[in-house]
Amino acid sequence: MFDGFTQQRIRTSGAEINLRTGGKGPALLLLHGYPQTHAMWHKIAPALAERFTVVAADLRGYGDSSKPQTDERHAPYAKRAMALDMAEVMTELGFEEFMVAGHDRGGRVAHRLAIDHADRVTKLAVLDIAPTHEMYVTTDMEFATAYYHWFFLIQPFDLPERMIGADPGLFLERKMGHWGRDGTAFTPEAMAEYRRCFSDPATIHASCEDYRAAATIDLEHDEADMHRKLGCRVLALWGEKGFVGRKYDVLESWRKRALHVEGHGVPSGHFLAEEAPRETLDALMTFFSRPD
Template sequence: MLSNFQQKIIETKETKINVVKSGTGFPLLLLHGYPQNHLMWHKIAPDLAKDFTVVATDLRGYGDSSKPQGDLDHRYYSKRIMAQDQVEVMSQLGYSEFYLVGHDRGARVAHRLTLDYPEKVKKLALLDIIPTYELYQTSDREFASSYYHWFFLIQPYPLPETLIGANPEYFLQACLQSWSRDFAAFTPEVLAEYIRCFNNPATIHATCEDYRAAATIDLIDDELDLNQKIQCPVLVLWGNQGIIGRKYDVLSIWRQRAVNVIGKGIECGHFLAEENPDQTYLEIREFLLNYNASNFDL
């Protein structure tokens, strides 16, 4: 799946992060979403490694990274702490600056990382999200119906952990089927790895804590930074057949949060890098290699 990538575990101040790395060129950090791990990039990471030094990680709580027990204020899974993990990983690999691409939960970590460490991120790509604060402020029946898990996973421990733990494989596959438009996009080998990792009760708990943090401590952090705009160039991509693409004016929303934003919809559901890897790769590559405000029209 990522046979040419080297794998290692990097120990940060608070946890251990599973990392794979390959390629040459300017460093590029890839952050995955829920309920997956770094393998969500397997269709595009080898091609990206032809132009960049690609680093793909498992976020804390996911894949083969450590899974700290949650605390009362959910700080251990705040996007600020999860972003700090990734900065420490890149620092230990010798990278003080890098490009950053995130999907879903990884994009939310990437958003926070770019706000907290603006000197680190030279270009940012966000896949199929609008800001967490915006989603909670504008929540309605359509959003809650499509993203029901946002309200289920934040329920107090151990309710969602117990219910998901009764049949983790069923829940994971139901999520992938619900948010994608082509379940066949998830190859059997990668799907088996998603299932292996998600079958761990510690993963189920950690991922619930990720969402609990998003509904509590992350909102406090986000509200304090509402007037802080991302300064580096930003590419936003979304699936035209997903709720983000159908319901929201994605570019308009992100242009309130960043000074230099371009983007477009892609014909797929939520999982761009797996459902439409060719276009996702081309858009990311073109943005990272060739974008500047005067010559790029996406």
């Protein structure tokens, strides 16, 4: 799925990160969402690599990256810890400055990366999310119904782990079908990769910890930084057929957190890079290529 890319593993201070690199030019880090892996970028990463050095990584707890032991505060799965992994990965690869695009959970890690490492992230693209803090504090029945998994996955260990573990393939397919609007968008190769990785009990547990952290320690970090606005340019994209763009004023949500925000919807459900690869590629290529 990633012809011409090199796969490697990089050890950080808290995990071991699996990733693929390809291309040449300015560095562009791509971060995936739940319940996927870096494979979600396979339709657009080769084209991006014609202009950028693309780094497509598995977040800690997902794919073939390591699954660190957690603690009572879920700190090993805080977005701060996950973002630090990526900052250290980019240092190891020789990039002091870089751009980042994140989808879903990867967008939340990318947001924290741009806060904690503001001197290194030059541009940020977030795909189909509003800021975590805003989504939690404005929760209503419509949101809770559409994003029921946020409230299921944060239940105490090991209730969600046991329930998902009974049939992880079914859970993954139903979840992706619930969010997506084009079931034909997911290639057999990508789906096989998602099933392989999500069938690992360690991945199921780690992904629950990701969401438990989002509802606890991540909110503490977000509230402490609410007065800080991102200085880098931000591109917000969302699926026109999905929930986020219907429920939230996405641009206004991000303008509360950043000084320079632009963006628009693309003709897809939640999985932009797979359901609308051409439109997503065009938007990312234009944004990241433009001198600002």
